[in-house]
Amino acid sequence: MRLLIVEDEQRLALSLARGLRAEGYAVDVVHDGLEGLHRAGEGAYDLVLLDIMLPGMNGYRVCATLRAAGNEVPILMLTAKDGEYDEAEGLDTGADDYLTKPFSYVVLVARVKALLRRRGRSAAPVLRVGALAVDQGARRVERDGTEVALTAKEFAVLEQLALRAGEVVSKAEILEHVWDFAYDGDVNIIEVYVSALRRKLGAGHIVTVRGAGYRLVAGA
Amino acid sequence: MRLLIVEDEQRLALSLARGLRAEGYAVDVVHDGLEGLHRAGEGAYDLVLLDIMLPGMNGYRVCATLRAAGNEVPILMLTAKDGEYDEAEGLDTGADDYLTKPFSYVVLVARVKALLRRRGRSAAPVLRVGALAVDQGARRVERDGTEVALTAKEFAVLEQLALRAGEVVSKAEILEHVWDFAYDGDVNIIEVYVSALRRKLGAGHIVTVRGAGYRLVAGA
DNA sequence: CCTCCACGATCAACAGGCGCATGGACGAAG
DNA sequence: CTTCGTCCATGCGCCTGTTGATCGTGGAGG
The missing domain is CATH 1.10.10.10 (Winged helix-like DNA-binding domain superfamily/Winged helix DNA-binding domain)
Incomplete structure (x- = not known):
């Protein structure tokens, strides 16, 4: 399982990456919206953790652009409840789930696992x-x-x-x-x-x- | 989402039921351990709130019996910290979480939601x-x-x-x-x-x- | 090779059931 | 008291299940 983290806060990004690697995932990190869009567009990731406030291109637009291009990779939005952005706005752009900062690490892992599990549950008879x-x-x-x-x-x-x-x-x-x-x-x-x-x-x-x-x- | 409350204290049971219904859940209440075991065994519930001190059959045995029968319904134990029962004991019998009385209503709802999310068929919100x-x-x-x-x-x-x-x-x-x-x-x-x-x-x-x-x- | 018989295939027609929409009763909440 | 959500009852229309009759087909025996 390969994850992509798009997050410009260095400390948070590194700590997330370390934790998720400990869970056994392969994790790549980019700090720029445009860079994230390109990477995610490659189709090599099983899930994308996407911050909203990003240099280059904000998370909403990254997400919307991916979906418009027909990319269905699971996206977990990381929203900051600072009033500038509505927390539910992530729904509009096609994210599969969203987490409001600050969030507990345990919750994050649970959501990641849940999304990955959901994606793979097409064991229909x-x-x-x-x-x-x-x-x-x-x-x-x-x-x-x-x-x-x-x-x-x-x-x-x-x-x-x-x-x-x-x-x-x-x-x-x-x-x-x-x-x-x-x-x-x-x-x-x-x-x-x-x-x-x-x-x-x-x-x-x-x-x-x-x-x-x-x-x-x-x-x- | 349908919940079952197994609790013999009438006042508590009714107040929980009312609150959870206000959250949009369908709630059934039984006051007897055996009755609770049968109801939970039907498989129609998405979560069971299980008191420990119960007439008929105590909560530990209800929980253990369900698990022994292969029933995986999420169970939230309600323990009374009166020394007679160990709070961790509930986990041994197969409960998914436990709350010590008295608990705040907000905490209860949060735990319920967490369990439904975690164990639910599709874990993503x-x-x-x-x-x-x-x-x-x-x-x-x-x-x-x-x-x-x-x-x-x-x-x-x-x-x-x-x-x-x-x-x-x-x-x-x-x-x-x-x-x-x-x-x-x-x-x-x-x-x-x-x-x-x-x-x-x-x-x-x-x-x-x-x-x-x-x-x-x-x-x- | 032909005939006959039994089993299977298909069709049309009918009646009942299923699902849909609507209007209104009832109760709870504001 | 008003409003909203929930639930019930009714009538209607269409689809679907079923039936019985009729036609087709394969196999055995003469």
Whole structure:
């Protein structure tokens, strides 16, 4: 994990750098706004600690410029509550969090860790089968990167097949997991949904295994 | 954010509940250790305030039992410094923090916020989803840099969605985290608040996923 | 190779449910 | 007393789940 500190107060910058290095981070320090903008723009950092009062270019503008350029690096603003700048103003420019000076060192480390953790928590369970991507969390399905609109039941059926991709899933098992256990209707209902899925996803994904059930395959 | 207070002193419990509700939290109160254990075990709470001297089962055992069951809900112990119990003992049993009675109300709120921030799913106070910035600490929301005035409940609902941005959050889950257990009304209430949020934030942020819930998306 | 049968696919139509919006009741706070 | 936030009830519109009928298809047996 590599951090960039943009802070013109020498003592504060050095003390922060030392502390964060002790936490195991690689830390670079610059003292000028413009310099900070260039460094952060390189894309080599996992997080930027950005002071507001800076020579060259102030922190707000650095942050806003980065965001305008599409740079999404996590930014933790260090604001001084001296009345000149509003503490919440950092929100406007696209910072992910802000700390008001003076702050405790423990709090800073906690925030840094929190931001880094947040960034990396994209462990969403997405099932991939061939050209299909089934996002369980978002309840979305994509084929070749384009979203396919499914209804709740359609999604539920596809989800069952995707959870056991390649295996044959019997209609009884699908009924069991997708429908209420009290359901006593016709098994034909599954055929109806498989049909709808084929229409929306295109043929070739769901293979019929006569007398056994269905199988979701990778083939186009 | 939903909190559980396990405290047998009626006056203290009620005064805490009132104060925390004023901070925008949904608060449930129980007066018995066993009852508290069961409630906390449901997994619907974001934090538990746990007194030590309790009828039914004392706070240490409640805490230890929860932890033994793999429950990781943040626990703030309320210890009475009367010599009988050691204040550090609470930490041994798996509590995340402890407060010694009598404590100031301000300190309590600060600790609660700190714990929620530290242990919460997303530890950073500013949640960004597309053009929206949800500041958990300040309970403020901005869209494209301009503040949007929300009521407490509106904010709480949006906060839940923002905490799991991109994922589908069911109405049941929203109810669980935003409303008290004393609430037994209609699910329609959530639709009312989503409607209000859409009016204030503009359409396109909160997407309805029929039969599943709502999803907060980055798109305009 | 043809026929028949059983299983599966698809379609159209209907009814109920789900979500949305609105107006107003109730209570708390100023 | 007024105002605001919260909550409830109602009606409406559209989507969705389900059904039954009809058509297609694969396999076994003659």
